[in-house]
Amino acid sequence: MNALKRLFPFHGGLKTVRHKAESNQSPIQPGILPARLTVPLRQHIGAMAKPRVQPGDRVLKGQMIGQPEGYISAAIHAPTSGVVTAVESRPVPHPSGLPDLCVVIDSDGEERWMDRQPVDYxxxxxxxxxxxxxxxxxxxxxxxxxxxxxxxxxxxxxxxxxxxxxxxxxxxxxxxxxxxxxxxxxxxxxxxxxxxxxxxxxxxxxxxxxxxxxxxxxxxxxxxxxxxxxxxxxxxxxxxxxxxxxxxxxxxxxxxxxxxxxxxxxxxxxxxxxxxxxxxxxxxEPLISRVVTVTGHVRQPGNIEALLGTPFAQLVEQCGGYRDGVERLIMGGPMMGFALHSDEVPLTKAANCILAASAAELAPEQSVMPCIRCGACVEACPADLLPQQLYWHARAREFDKARDYHLFSCIECGCCSYVCPSHIPLVQYYRYAKNEIWAQEKEKEKAELARRRHQARLERLEREKQEREAKLRQKAPGKAPLTPGPSPTRGEGSPDPASSSNP
Ligand code: SF4
Ligand code: SF4
Incomplete structure (x- = not known):
């Protein structure tokens, strides 16, 4: 029976130029052990792992150096044995180019493993x-x-x-x-x-x-x-x-x-x-390495099983170095990847590909023209969205309307931008709109938190005021005590006859 008969094609999508043969012809090579590994503590969706080591600590290969925090989180481990030289913010592979907390390990070259125990699941x-x-x-x-x-x-x-x-x-x-x-x-x-x-x-x-x-x-x-x-x-x-x-x-x-x-x-x-x-x-064995494709404008494209924390520059070097004319280094593929700010950033769990792109691999810069409402983007969208509507609303900062058109169902695949005859960088508008919405939501959360804190403070002040007044009433002569106790003698704060249990 032909398995293809049991498939259910999705709407849209593209036939792209594959460029697979450049890197899939040779076996996976083991990565070279770097002298220094920079291991980000946030390599997953969810809460950053909490550092469990400090500068000066010796670590074994596979030792947990970041403890998962909260339900959506994951542990981080030392990719090799050595000495922790820093726990501080370092550049990481992220579209923002912002640094993040990392554990820096100087390798001792011995690759000494922690105790490894298989599990009878x-x-x-x-x-x-x-x-x-x-x-x-x-x-x-x-x-x-x-x-x-x-x-x-x-x-x-x-x-x-x-x-x-x-x-x-x-x-x-x-x-x-x-x-x-x-x-x-x-x-x-x-x-x-x-x-x-x-x-x-x-x-x-x-x-x-x-x-x-x-x-x-x-x-x-x-x-x-x-x-x-x-x-x-x-x-x-x-x-x-x-x-x-x-x-x-x-x-x-x-x-x-x-x-x-x-x-x-x-x-x-x-x-x-x-x-x-x-x-x-x-x-x-915990997750301390991954297979990563290093391809594009490098001398010997291929796949390397590299330790997490290895600098991208070293992986490129292992593949023979850059060829002349590299214009951009991309993490991920050309459709959904993002440009890196430096090749000194470390390999992370999410990094499946390093693409050294020359002008030939990048789409040529073309001037952006107005949308002609041709509908090509709608035809190409695999998520069944209306990309041109999303574009209009994102551009006009009408974020509620963009949400109504299911902005968050956009998988940022880039098919719409790829086919747009007006060369509109549509995905950039969607990313911008999503980031703006997230920023607004964070602001709202912050404002709500501030409101709740203010409310709690007012309630605390009121409670303290009432407690002070109660204490003053207790001390004041002729006033009833608020708590039951031995009956005071008259003239020493005798009880209010109306409230006395022994009239
Ligand atoms: S493909 Fe481009 S020009 Fe055509 S409708 Fe979509 S955004 Fe407009
Ligand atoms: S990037 Fe978003 S809107 Fe464009 S084709 Fe992909 S899913 Fe559709």
């Missing part, structure tokens, strides 16, 4: 197992970096799971780290998937891989033999690897606007995330 209560993953720092490695322990807990979201999807689509041009991982480590990915399926107990497990990765499809199909998990090749169409689009493709289900796949009984994880679950459970 079937013997653990689900909450204990999720805690093992949370303390191992497991987050989504497809780019979102959402803590996996939270997604592996259906409590409150859904009582049952119909479908567990493993995402091996890797639809964005240039990126090939998942392709190489599936080709080379399919058994490990499936071992991690088994742990996820044990926690979620789905009715079916589907693995979506774009049809232009025949070696990965073959390796994953072999590894899944006898498990009941089904590998489904999907058409090579961007953004088939985006969560909601993959859910639609494989199950036919529409994720609600501003909802999550779990709302329709589906949960998705990236193949690399499943692999790190396997390392954590079967080898007792």
């Amino acid at each position: 079937r013997a653990l209560h689900p909450s204990e197992l999720r805690n093992v993953l949370r303390n191992a720092g497991i987050v989504g490695l497809g780019g979102a970096a959402f803590p996996s322990a939270v997604k592996l807990n259906l409590g409150g979201q859904s009582e049952w799971l119909e479908t567990l999807i493993l995402n091996g689509a890797e639809c964005e041009p240039w990126i090939t780290c998942d392709d190489r991982l599936m080709r080379e480590r399919a058994a490990g990915i499936v071992a991690g998937l088994r742990v996820m399926a044990h926690l979620l107990e789905p009715r079916e497990v589907l693995i979506g891989i774009e049809a232009d990765k025949p070696e990965a499809i073959a390796a994953m199909t072999d590894a899944c033999a006898g498990t009941g998990y089904e590998v489904r090749p999907i058409p090579t169409r961007y953004p088939s690897g985006s969560g909601k689009q993959l859910v639609k493709l494989l199950t036919g289900k529409e994720t609600p606007v501003e909802g999550l796949p779990v709302d329709v009984g589906v949960q998705c994880f990236n193949v690399a995330t499943a692999y790190t679950v396997h390392r954590a459970i079967d080898h007792g």
